[in-house]
Amino acid sequence: MTGMLPVVEQLLDCESDAERARWLLTVPLIVLYRDQVAIRKALRAASFEDGVRLLDAEIAGLTAVRRRNGLIPATTDLAAKIERTAMMGIVMSAALRGGAL
Numbered sequence: 001m002t003g004m005l006p007v008v009e010q011l012l013d014c015e016s017d018a019e020r021a022r023w024l025l026t027v028p029l030i031v032l033y034r035d036q037v038a039i040r041k042a043l044r045a046a047s048f049e050d051g052v053r054l055l056d057a058e059i060a061g062l063t064a065v066r067r068r069n070g071l072i073p074a075t076t077d078l079a080a081k082i083e084r085t086a087m088m089g090i091v092m093s094a095a096l097r098g099g100a101l
């Protein structure tokens with residue numbers, strides 16, 4: 001038992017980058033924000049820097065100052081979309097190779 005919430009412990013149980021990518025894509029954003037220190041530590045311990053980039057992009061979007069129209073700046077939004085697409089590529093690549101997710 002790590003003292004972390006079970007949802008974050010699921011990340012620690014991931015055995016591949018594809019599993020970590022899937023976790024990052026499906027976990028509620030509030031978990032990414034609330035537990036970002038533990039998540040970053042777990043991703044770095046697994047040498048999953050792609051995941052760290054996604055975490056950084058998602059946190060930047062969650063904490064960005066909104067424009068007058070209520071949207072986050074386009075560059076911040078685009079950065080998160082690019083990183084999410086990269087995570088989807090990791091998941092799909094593993095699925096095509098027949099890897100477990």
